[in-house]
Amino acid sequence: MDTTTAERIVAGLSKVALVVRHAQWAASGERGLTPTQSQILAIIAAAPGPQGMGVKAVAGHMAVTMGTASEAVAALVDKGLLRKEADEADGRAVVLRLTAMGKREAARAPERPGAIVEAAEAMPEGERAVLLRGLVGMVRTMQERGMVPAARMCVECRFFRPNEHPGKGKPHHCLFIGAPIGDADLRLDCAEMEPAEAPARARLWEVFINGEPLDQHGPGHARPGVRASKSRRAESPSLKGASK
Ligand code: SF4
Incomplete structure (x- = not known):
């Protein structure tokens, strides 16, 4: 069956995504985290300013539902990597901040899979x-x-x-x-x-x-x-x- 160029691009990107997912699971698994949890730590660590981030903002950054983000955040709080605090600008809102352990863990998070970087560098x-x-x-x-x-x-x-x-x-x-x-x-x-x-x-x-x-x-x-x-x-x- 003939395929369009767009379809072949998607097939190529799917193979790249497969390697990315595999690398993320391998790296996160070693640290006892899911890829979603690792990503949340990295997003909060990269957020500008000391004011922390709300769960809604985290979900928006990751393009996941509030339910998915809330579940991962709860697991990170249980692991002592995140803490919830009252938002100084709005006392009723809650913001997420990294604990000292969370900061160390975020710094360990691999930003991008080495195999993909190597393949890109070979071009x-x-x-x-x-x-x-x-x-x-x-x-x-x-x-x-x-x-x-x-x-x-x-x-x-x-x-x-x-x-x-x-x-x-x-x-x-x-x-x-x-x-x-x-x-x-x-x-x-x-x-x-x-x-x-x-x-x-x-x-x-x-x-x-x-x-x-x-x-x-x-x-x-x-x-x-x-x-x-x-x-x-x-x-x-x-x-x-x-x-x-
Ligand atoms: S590198 Fe690009 S995104 Fe960054 S400040 Fe310059 S123009 Fe803007």
């Missing part, structure tokens, strides 16, 4: 960049359809300037670090990401896939009498041309 750099670009597009579509939680991606970040350096090996620009970035550098979970406004996000994506810069005044376009700053984070990083 020629150009192919890796194309694959990453394609994955960014897939994740963005699934995110728009509410299938996965919002990812902290370059293509939705107010610091991202696609195609600012046309024809260069690193054609895009990150205003946060003040440097060019290439497709192989695109981030799917960047701690510094700050979401652009909704209309600007659509414009960012449009110029990213069309291979055009956002406007003619970005850091890749020298203007007479204006020296490019090293990092523009301190300047207003509003998206010029975003409302076009």
Whole structure:
């Protein structure tokens, strides 16, 4: 039976997912945790600020039901890895914080299966960049359809300037670090990401896939009498041309 390219992509991704699941179960099993419990520890450890996270936020990050998240959280509390505390901002709400043991356990959690990292590293750099670009597009579509939680991606970040350096090996620009970035550098979970406004996000994506810069005044376009700053984070990083 003939299959479409999309179906063959799904078949390939399923094989990758199989290895990921296997590695997660193996790593978590050694530590007496389920993959869901390991993920919860990692999510709470990576949460910005000391205020902890509610169960609803944890469930949203993992794209699981409240019931699944609550069950895993209860098990982590029983194991002494998490504690529930009253939310300082809303006394009726409960937030989750890692205990000292939970912090140690979260630090041990493998972020990604080594076998997949090795397979990706074995690819020629150009192919890796194309694959990453394609994955960014897939994740963005699934995110728009509410299938996965919002990812902290370059293509939705107010610091991202696609195609600012046309024809260069690193054609895009990150205003946060003040440097060019290439497709192989695109981030799917960047701690510094700050979401652009909704209309600007659509414009960012449009110029990213069309291979055009956002406007003619970005850091890749020298203007007479204006020296490019090293990092523009301190300047207003509003998206010029975003409302076009
Ligand atoms: S801050 Fe992070 S997400 Fe934003 S453009 Fe730079 S690398 Fe990408």
